[in-house]
Amino acid sequence: QQQVKQSPQSLIVQKGGISIINCAYENTAFDYFPWYQQFPGKGPALLIAIRPDVSEKKEGRFTISFNKSAKQFSLHIMDSQPGDSATYFCAASKRTYKYIFGTGTRLKVLA
Amino acid sequence: DAGVIQSPRHEVTEMGQEVTLRCKPISGHNSLFWYRQTMMRGLELLIYFNNNVPIDDSGMPEDRFSAKMPNASFSTLKIQPSEPRDSAVYFCASSLQGELGYGYTFGSGTRLTVV
Numbered sequence: 500q501q502q503v504k505q506s507p508q509s510l511i512v513q514k515g516g517i518s519i520i521n522c523a524y525e526n527t528a529f530d531y532f533p534w535y536q537q538f539p540g541k542g543p544a545l546l547i548a549i550r551p552d553v554s555e556k557k558e559g560r561f562t563i564s565f566n567k568s569a570k571q572f573s574l575h576i577m578d579s580q581p582g583d584s585a586t587y588f589c590a591a592s593k594r595t596y597k598y599i600f601g602t603g604t605r606l607k608v609l610a
Numbered sequence: 611d612a613g614v615i616q617s618p619r620h621e622v623t624e625m626g627q628e629v630t631l632r633c634k635p636i637s638g639h640n641s642l643f644w645y646r647q648t649m650m651r652g653l654e655l656l657i658y659f660n661n662n663v664p665i666d667d668s669g670m671p672e673d674r675f676s677a678k679m680p681n682a683s684f685s686t687l688k689i690q691p692s693e694p695r696d697s698a699v700y701f702c703a704s705s706l707q708g709e710l711g712y713g714y715t716f717g718s719g720t721r722l723t724v725v
Contacts, residue, residue, distance in 0.1 A: 533713050535713075535716075540718070541718055541719075542614075542701050542703070542716030542717050542718050542719050543653070543701075543714075543716050544715075544716065545713035545714065545715070548713055588652075588653065597655060597658060597666060598655070598714065600652060600653040601652075602652045603652060603653075
């Protein structure tokens with residue numbers, strides 16, 4: 500029940516395309532769902548986050564879609580750029596601040 | 611703000627030696643987390659402090675691992691004795707509890723290699 504399942508493991512997208520990464524969770528007590536972006540040799544950095552009282556949140560080219568009934572959430576990267584090439588992690592937490600991370604998606608955007 | 615500062619960036623040690631990793635959280639943050647990242651297991655939470663007090667250490671793999679936070683601006687993660695299977699990147703992160711919207715801020719990590 501504590502797991503967060505992330506897919507796909509890796510993704511290759513053409514420049515200008517849409518990158519979509521999906522996550523699913525079991526624990527309905529989770530109430531905060533962040534996405535982190537990690538470049539090689541760096542720590543993960545918070546990209547965007549959503550709470551379950553909204554179905555979508557957009558920040559620039561990055562959008563989180565949240566489906567509470569299906570217990571799924573996804574990250575959409577519009578107009579993907581080579582600079583977006585990184586590993587992306589979804590996470591979920593209750594109000595204990597203990598994040599459960601997904602296994603990561605390695606995104607490569609081709610120029 | 612300089613962010614979360616970890617040292618050293620890289621550590622190579624021989625099996626059986628003691629290793630100490632250090633972390634300086636962001637000033638004003640009251641929660642600190644130690645994570646370990648490997649290809650096989652991804653990001654694993656080792657221990658979580660709130661206001662310098664360990665709250666959850668269920669992720670600490672075994673007694674060889676210990677963590678301390680003597681004050682709000684410093685934490686250490688110690689492995690004694692170290693083993694090759696401890697080789698990983700160790701991240702420290704901090705956050706301001708009560709402000710969920712800010713999430714965690716991670717340091718750049720310490721890459722530990724035990725030979």
